[in-house]
Amino acid sequence: MSSPVRPLRFIQHSTTPSPLGRKRQRLDYSSVPSTPSKSTQNTLPPVPFSPYRFTSDNEVVANIPPPSTQQSQSTATLPRTPAVQPTLPASSDPSTLAMQTALNDLEAESHLIRQQIAAEEQSDKETARNYARQVTNYQLWWDGNQAQLATKDPARVMIPAFPIIPAKVALFLQYETTRPQKRKRPDGTESTATLGVSGVKLAISALENWRLNNQHKYPDIPEAQRGLRTDIRIKQFESAASHKEPQRVQMAHALKAKGTNADTFTSDDLRRCSMWCITDFKGPQNIYIGLRDRAMLLTSCGVAFRGDNTRHLLISDLFTTDVVMNAKGLGETVPALTFIADNAKHNQTGRTDEFGAFRHRFVELCPVGAIALVLFAHFHVRNAPLPNFAPDFSDPQYGDYGRRDWYRMHLFPSAQDPMSDMSYDNHRKRVNLIYENNGVNISKVTHAGREYSVKTAREYGATVDGAKALGGWSESGSFRPCYDRALPLDALLGVAMFDAMRPETHFLAREFLEPPRELMLDIFPWIQDQLLALEEREKENPFARDIALRQFFKLLVWFRSVILQDAALIYKQYPDAPLFKYAPFNTALFQQFAAASVQRINKIESEANLALKNLPQNLVRGFQGALAGVSLAHRAERDETRAYIERLESQIQILTQQFMQQSLGKGKGSRKTMKIPVLIPPVLSIPTPSLTTAAASSSALMLDSNSCLPSPAADFSFMGDSIDFSFMGDPMDVSFPHGSFDDLAIMPASSTSIPLPSTLPRSPPSQDPLSTVSGFASKTSPPTTISSSFLDPPITTTSGHTATQISAWNTLAIKYSDQRLRRHQWDWVEKTNSFLPRYTFQRVLKITDIWTEWIEGIGGFLSIRDLNNTWAARWRTGTQTLKNEYGRRKKVIDLINRLAEKPNWNVELALRFIREVYEQDTKTFPTIDHVLSSDETFLF
Numbered sequence: 001m002s003s004p005v006r007p008l009r010f011i012q013h014s015t016t017p018s019p020l021g022r023k024r025q026r027l028d029y030s031s032v033p034s035t036p037s038k039s040t041q042n043t044l045p046p047v048p049f050s051p052y053r054f055t056s057d058n059e060v061v062a063n064i065p066p067p068s069t070q071q072s073q074s075t076a077t078l079p080r081t082p083a084v085q086p087t088l089p090a091s092s093d094p095s096t097l098a099m100q101t102a103l104n105d106l107e108a109e110s111h112l113i114r115q116q117i118a119a120e121e122q123s124d125k126e127t128a129r130n131y132a133r134q135v136t137n138y139q140l141w142w143d144g145n146q147a148q149l150a151t152k153d154p155a156r157v158m159i160p161a162f163p164i165i166p167a168k169v170a171l172f173l174q175y176e177t178t179r180p181q182k183r184k185r186p187d188g189t190e191s192t193a194t195l196g197v198s199g200v201k202l203a204i205s206a207l208e209n210w211r212l213n214n215q216h217k218y219p220d221i222p223e224a225q226r227g228l229r230t231d232i233r234i235k236q237f238e239s240a241a242s243h244k245e246p247q248r249v250q251m252a253h254a255l256k257a258k259g260t261n262a263d264t265f266t267s268d269d270l271r272r273c274s275m276w277c278i279t280d281f282k283g284p285q286n287i288y289i290g291l292r293d294r295a296m297l298l299t300s301c302g303v304a305f306r307g308d309n310t311r312h313l314l315i316s317d318l319f320t321t322d323v324v325m326n327a328k329g330l331g332e333t334v335p336a337l338t339f340i341a342d343n344a345k346h347n348q349t350g351r352t353d354e355f356g357a358f359r360h361r362f363v364e365l366c367p368v369g370a371i372a373l374v375l376f377a378h379f380h381v382r383n384a385p386l387p388n389f390a391p392d393f394s395d396p397q398y399g400d401y402g403r404r405d406w407y408r409m410h411l412f413p414s415a416q417d418p419m420s421d422m423s424y425d426n427h428r429k430r431v432n433l434i435y436e437n438n439g440v441n442i443s444k445v446t447h448a449g450r451e452y453s454v455k456t457a458r459e460y461g462a463t464v465d466g467a468k469a470l471g472g473w474s475e476s477g478s479f480r481p482c483y484d485r486a487l488p489l490d491a492l493l494g495v496a497m498f499d500a501m502r503p504e505t506h507f508l509a510r511e512f513l514e515p516p517r518e519l520m521l522d523i524f525p526w527i528q529d530q531l532l533a534l535e536e537r538e539k540e541n542p543f544a545r546d547i548a549l550r551q552f553f554k555l556l557v558w559f560r561s562v563i564l565q566d567a568a569l570i571y572k573q574y575p576d577a578p579l580f581k582y583a584p585f586n587t588a589l590f591q592q593f594a595a596a597s598v599q600r601i602n603k604i605e606s607e608a609n610l611a612l613k614n615l616p617q618n619l620v621r622g623f624q625g626a627l628a629g630v631s632l633a634h635r636a637e638r639d640e641t642r643a644y645i646e647r648l649e650s651q652i653q654i655l656t657q658q659f660m661q662q663s664l665g666k667g668k669g670s671r672k673t674m675k676i677p678v679l680i681p682p683v684l685s686i687p688t689p690s691l692t693t694a695a696a697s698s699s700a701l702m703l704d705s706n707s708c709l710p711s712p713a714a715d716f717s718f719m720g721d722s723i724d725f726s727f728m729g730d731p732m733d734v735s736f737p738h739g740s741f742d743d744l745a746i747m748p749a750s751s752t753s754i755p756l757p758s759t760l761p762r763s764p765p766s767q768d769p770l771s772t773v774s775g776f777a778s779k780t781s782p783p784t785t786i787s788s789s790f791l792d793p794p795i796t797t798t799s800g801h802t803a804t805q806i807s808a809w810n811t812l813a814i815k816y817s818d819q820r821l822r823r824h825q826w827d828w829v830e831k832t833n834s835f836l837p838r839y840t841f842q843r844v845l846k847i848t849d850i851w852t853e854w855i856e857g858i859g860g861f862l863s864i865r866d867l868n869n870t871w872a873a874r875w876r877t878g879t880q881t882l883k884n885e886y887g888r889r890k891k892v893i894d895l896i897n898r899l900a901e902k903p904n905w906n907v908e909l910a911l912r913f914i915r916e917v918y919e920q921d922t923k924t925f926p927t928i929d930h931v932l933s934s935d936e937t938f939l940f
Contacts (some may be wrong), residue, residue: 111216118213125308126424134206138164138172145171163224164211166231169204173237176203200241204228263442265452267497270301271364273438275574280437282578288377289415291579293430295370296412300449301456302357302367302495304471307446309341311422313411317341318371319551320558321356323487327503334358334506335558336487337368341472353472356487358496359508359562365497369566371411372559373579376523381582384418389530390537391544400543407548453495461501462494470495509601514636515564516593522584523560527553568594569601596639804833815870816862823860837875839867841885847918848911850892864889 122128142161150158161168177195195203208228218224228234274294281290300310317340322333336356360366378384387409391402398404408419414426424446431445442448454467462470470491494500531553537544571580571594584590805828812821812835824837842858844850849858857863864886867875876882899910 107216115213130202131206131209134203135210138169138203138207141172141175142168145175163214163218163221164207164228165221165223166226166228166233167223169207169228170231170233170237172207173200173203173234176200177237177241195241197238197241197245200238204234204238263444264455265301265440265442265448267362267365267456269438269440270297270452271362273297273434273440274364274370275570276434276438278570278579279574279577284381284383285415287578288374288382291370291373291377292412293434295367295374296427297431297434297449298365298367298370299357300446301365301452302360302449303339303355304450304453304457304467304495305355306450307424307427310446310449311410311412311424311427312341313339314407315375315409315411315552316407316548318411318555319548320555321487323356323358323489323492325489325503325506328506336492337371337555338487354487355470355472356492358492358498358506359511361497361508363510363566363569366566369562372562372566374411375556375559376563377579378418379524381579386526386530387418389534389546389549391546393541393543402543404546456497457491457494457500460494460497461499462488462491463500466491466494466500510565510569510597513565513568513597513600515561515568516589519564519584519587519590519593520560523563524556527556564590564593565597568597572598600636805835808834816866820857820860820862824862836871837862837867839875839882841882841889847892847914850889851896851911854889854893 119128122131139161146158149156159168177200180194211224211228215224229238274297277290277294277297281287296310299305299313300307319338319340321336321338323336325332325334328334336358339355339357341353341355357367359368363369379386387406389404389406391404392398393402395403405419410418410421412422414420414422428445431448434440435442435445444451450471454471457467457470458464466488469488489503490500493503493506499505531550534544534546534549534553538546567580567585568590570577571585571591574580580586809821821837824839827836827838828834829836839861842849842853842861844853844858852858854864857866876886896907896910896914899905899913900907
């Protein structure tokens with residue numbers, strides 16, 4: 001078959017053709033060898049005669065066929081995949097014919113191998129299916145078009161669809177770009193949108209791929225050897241499609257926002273989708289599928305993964321890395337989940353690329369926690385058996401290190417087999433299901449997370465280079481792919497919604513929660529046994545060494561904490577989620593840990609913000625994380641102490657009752673009756689510091705509540721025994737570590753006891769506890785001093801308080817919180833119609849505790865600064881001991897302030913100086929006296 005006529009000038013040649021032209025004629029009309037090759041018995045039928053041909057100068061001339069071909073032919077149809085091999089010049093020499101046959105066989109076999117390799121390369125991608133669909137569409141249209149032309153003109157020669165040449169493709173593209181694209185809408189109607197620029201490019205690429213893979217079958221057809229995109233006709237189609245795309249979109253009324261910021265997730269959309277996957281799936285298999293879909297979605301949004309990257313992830317591709325973040329402190333590190341990808345679409349060379357993700361600022365959007373929950377659901381909800389971690393050295397195909405079956409285990413597999421990856425159609429179906437149930441309307445499906453992650457990272461301050469490195473976008477040169485293995489810190493921070501421009505502000509409160517060891521060991525309990533087995537195998541055979549397996553076990557150990565920390569926060573919002581019906585989430589120990597965790601995180605974050613709000617912004621960012629972390633640890637210790645005190649209260653209550661009964665049973669009416677004082681309820685039961693004197697002209701106010709005492713037999717140990725987590729307010733601070741039990745005292749017997757307003761009613765966590773102060777205790781008889789520091793609870797009533805007292809108390813509660821106020825004893829001053837607190841300086845173990853007492857307060861009491869700001873010096877008036885101690889401690893406060901005011905100094909540096917210079921001595925109080933009595937001029 002000759003090439004189609006080109007729009008070149010026509011020349012009638014009457015002279016003898018040139019030598020190149022004669023060669024062209026000989027090749028065009030040479031007969032097929034009579035001896036068929038061993039690889040195929042099919043030969044090319046006679047090609048229809050063409051009235052024109054090309055000369056050596058690419059000029060169209062009249063074609064005078066040889067006598068052997070001047071016969072009438074009507075049609076000639078090529079086979080769909082003809083097997084025509086290049087031939088040597090015809091010769092009658094048997095040895096030459098044998099050589100020709102051998103070369104033909106060699107050529108056919110080599111191309112067959114190449115085609116098999118190409119098919120295998122595309123087998124795990126959607127490209128093969130898309131290309132095959134385009135070639136089929138082309139073939140069907142071409143055959144139908146030729147049949148229509150033959151019907152109109154029976155004398156017309158029908159041209160076969162193959163080989164693919166630019167002229168045929170140009171006609172096909174003309175048809176594709178002008179016909180309506182018949183598609184089914186969701187409502188069943190047909191869409192009439194036309195083919196866009198992406199469809200044109202796909203069609204050209206698919207046909208070019210077929211031409212390239214089959215050009216060896218048509219060596220005698222020059223047009224079949226030319227690339228489609230080198231032809232001016234195909235170039236023009238691509239250019240025109242790009243130019244007309246805006247007009248096509250407008251005429252088709254397509255989505256105008258497609259490809260813009262509006263065509264991607266919002267954080268609320270993603271959060272809604274994430275939690276839907278947790279709450280709306282029931283049953284072991286469905287719970288696993290829901291968590292798998294959630295992890296796929298969040299991973300693509302947190303790591304800028306394409307759909308195929310996500311589906312091809314293996315569990316052996318996961319490990320943890322400590323990312324250095326010197327902005328938080330020299331050598332400080334932050335753990336990151338790292339992924340290995342060596343077969344992404346943008347990496348066709350097998351290069352090992354590494355991607356990473358930090359734990360997200362919001363637990364609902366965290367890809368690290370989502371992946372951890374997928375593995376938890378696989379092994380604990382579905383109860384799937386462990387994969388075989390031992391290598392199989394009996395399989396000769398896997399070399400010295402043997403076959404390792406667990407290497408083939410996919411992170412996001414199909415629902416039936418963990419060793420087979422999810423198909424594209426299933427992935428798209430699962431994502432669309434999430435969209436439909438959560439009202440998400442965007443154009444992208446499996447690639448949506450890639451755009452969202454880059455947008456989020458850039459919005460939170462990541463650089464362009466960092467965002468490109470996050471998603472593995474290619475860069476010229478070999479530096480990034482070959483040498484730069486560091487994770488892009490700014491992009492990792494930005495996509496996790498931290499300030500990428502200020503790494504020192506990175507702080508994740510839930511990382512400081514310490515789950516109980518019993519819960520940790522209930523998750524992946526087989527890690528230790530499998531690690532010991534690995535070590536035994538490595539001792540027996542050095543080829544049994546498995547670095548990836550060690551990294552996987554290390555990752556699972558980290559995931560224990562991640563699962564419990566994230567699940568504690570999710571449980572507080574969605575306690576009825578089906579996931580929490582499985583161990584260890586259904587245990588009382590976890591529920592107590594979850595309740596305490598939420599309270600601690602909320603309290604610590606608010607306290608950290610309150611303590612740092614007046615400091616310079618750079619100092620706030622530098623110390624907020626450290627302060628909150630230390631506060632979490634201290635709060636855990638105080639909770640343990642609180643539980644211990646509550647157990648002591650129960651025992652002392654029993655002793656108090658026995659003492660009362662014995663006292664009332666002895667003597668007669670002349671003996672004075674013993675009055676039992678009032679005890680603070682267990683939820684707010686904190687010992688009161690001793691007071692040296694009583695106000696003569698004021699009424700002493702004492703605490704009470706409407707709660708009950710715990711049962712004497714109850715066990716109140718932390719995290720497993722006693723804490724009443726049904727109380728919805730914030731936990732009470734305990735100052736017991738700062739003082740001794742001997743310091744605890746009660747009110748003097750001569751005081752008039754007026755109980756304060758009782759504790760707040762229980763309310764949901766979202767309600768402001770300071771906005772609903774209600775309920776008051778009744779007036780009690782004047783208490784009589786006894787040997788115990790604890791008192792009995794009264795009967796709660798609303799009488800005994802004036803409207804002025806109630807208003808004054810509510811004003812203070814709004815300002816300082818009801819709980820902190822109840823740590824103090826109070827006097828009602830009639831002259832000013834206000835409350836006056838009583839306070840005894842707390843015992844300090846370090847010099848810097850004096851600063852803590854001044855700024856924050858110790859043991860839940862109001863800080864000295866708050867006492868001064870509200871009551872000036874009146875709270876310590878009349879007590880010489882308080883005045884003297886205040887003067888001593890004020891010198892330390894003044895010293896720290898003077899140091900902080902020096903150039904390039906701040907409060908933290910001043911406290912650090914005090915710790916390093918004066919707190920080395922274990923005898924604290926002599927050291928403090930030394931500081932206060934020494935000449936301070938050398939410091940300045």
